[in-house]
Amino acid sequence: MLVRMTTNADQSQTRPRRRTPAGAAVLREDVTEAIRAAVFEELAAVGYARMSIEGIARRAGVGKTAVYRRWRSKLHLVLDVVSAVAVMGLPTPDTGSLEGDLRMLYEVTSRALRHPVVSQIIPDLQAEAARNPEIAEALQKALEQGQAGVAGKILAGAEQRGELRAGVDGELAVDLISGPLYWRMVVARTRKLPKGYLDALARTTTQALKAL
Template sequence: MPPRRPAGAAVLRPDKTEAIADAAFAELAAAGWAGLNMDRVAARAGVGKAALYRRWPSKDAMLLDLIAQAGAERVPAPDTGRLRNDLVAYVRAVRAALADPTVAAIVSEVLAHTRRSPELAEAIRRRFRDPRRRALRSVLQRAVDRGELPPAADVELGLDLIAGPLVLDAVGLGRRRTAADAEALVDAVLAALTRS
């Protein structure tokens, strides 16, 4: 007799994980961090609550994991071989992600909640912001290595100059942007970096 395959609890199906992620983001956008409820996430995903707890030990762990994964998937660090093209592609990818009303609501909610929770702020920095900065720092460092930026370029300043307008966009305080605005932002950043 062949060995019996483990049932449900031992198998984490990717389609269920994707349904849970979609449900968690929808609930986060609708109810906010504090109002998100694991029962509602499970019901919206069409799974039992145990399916969530097999994957994550808590609501915070689930949200942090999903946010970190989504950020890496939606906004990869480009490598076109030219710095300007890389930065324009990055800015456009971030703005395209933020054009999704659910994403915009989630970003605003997470940023607001980090003001109330130093632990969450640190976790978001460690799991989301720092990896994104490392990826973008590598884009700028490759440009230094290729000679597109001077060796003394203030890469950290460049990261801040790119992030600032994007954060304003994320919280709805940025002005209405056009496709040309990505290029204008990148050109301003490059001008600052080549002067440093």
């Protein structure tokens, strides 16, 4: 009887090849992004309380299973989306002057707040934050990493240039920077700002910060 010796080459030919996971084992990034976009649209359309996984899936053009593979519930989905937006943040202006930096920040922020989806989502999530501590924490983090974080960098730059005295009350300064525009566009819901408003706001806020 002839006994055939199996070589390494033979083994590599007969050993089953590992297949790249497919289907449920792979979370396609395009599907994930479609779901995230659908969350914003659904929040703007029906609000958090009436939002459902079924509605999100239908808007994203996927099955409910695709959503549940990524998030356990609509709460976790919304928390993830809010956190992702916070990480992206706003660009930090670097015009070389405090007033110029504030003017650019106000321009970018006002454009974002005028977006029809954003203008619907923010008040709704704030209302939910009063009832849900997890959403409240996520929104607080978004604010800290978003506009408040950028405002802090603007203040630090102004201190380094000698435009502000060292040791300015940071929390009060951020309130002065962020409060007026937020009040006008989110609370009072002014759709169209008066001509020259952002210039005047940047100039007045600069003067107030220098007086601290």
